[in-house]
Amino acid sequence: MARSGSKACWFGLGVALGAVVGGACAMLARTAAAQAPARLQPDAPVLPSDPTADRSLTDAATDVVEYRGFVIHVFCHALGPQRFKAVCDIWESGAVVLEGGAPPAMHATPDKARAAAIEWARQWVQRNG
CATH class of the missing domain: 1.20.5 (Single alpha-helices involved in coiled-coils or other helix-helix interfaces)
Structure with a gap:
């Protein structure tokens, strides 16, 4: 025991x-x-010091364009200093036919990114509409 x-x-x-x-x-x-210290990954986006600075770019569609019966909603995102990418949703008859489509490039200004996304969406509509 x-x-x-x-x-x-x-x-x-x-x-x-x-x-x-x-x-x-x-x-x-x-x-x-x-x-x-916080370690940044090399491909991690660099966010602005003021998080509300680019809120207008990401909260709502920055542009809404009508083209050949389709409605294109463009959303621009700031990825870092002088790095912007725009994506778009394409709607037809009140339903989404393409969500989050975008050209594969980044741009130096939000205006250039939006213009590229609108042109890309118009070409998509021409091919698929």
């Missing part, structure tokens, strides 16, 4: 030490993560 009590004692001691070491590791990981 003394021997099985000894095993239980060692087991309890192992569980207690494991909990202490695990807690210490978790605390070290948490403090290291809080002190580490």
